[in-house]
Amino acid sequence: PLDVVMFKPLSTAYSTKLSTYLYKSQRIILVKKGDFFPLFQKAWITSFKWWSCILVTKEGERG
Numbered sequence: 001p002l003d004v005v006m007f008k009p010l011s012t013a014y015s016t017k018l019s020t021y022l023y024k025s026q027r028i029i030l031v032k033k034g035d036f037f038p039l040f041q042k043a044w045i046t047s048f049k050w051w052s053c054i055l056v057t058k059e060g061e062r063g
Contacts, residue, residue, distance in 0.1 A: 006047075006048065009047035009048075010043060010044065010047040010048065012047070013042075013043035013044075013046045013047040014039065014040060014043035016043075017039045017040075017042050017043045017046075018031070018039055021035070021039060
């Protein structure tokens with residue numbers, strides 16, 4: 001299923017990127033709207049791989 005194969009790794013990657021960002025800023029800087037997309041984009045690139053998409057598609061074809 002899409003939620004397990006694709007979005008769980010995205011959630012984990014985003015949490016990791018956010019934690020790293022907060023750690024590097026020593027939690028002094030608040031996360032603003034402008035910070036969201038760069039963090040999300042890095043998480044997206046880290047977690048969404050072409051083979052995951054193929055795996056989900058093949059699972060869907062089997063029913």
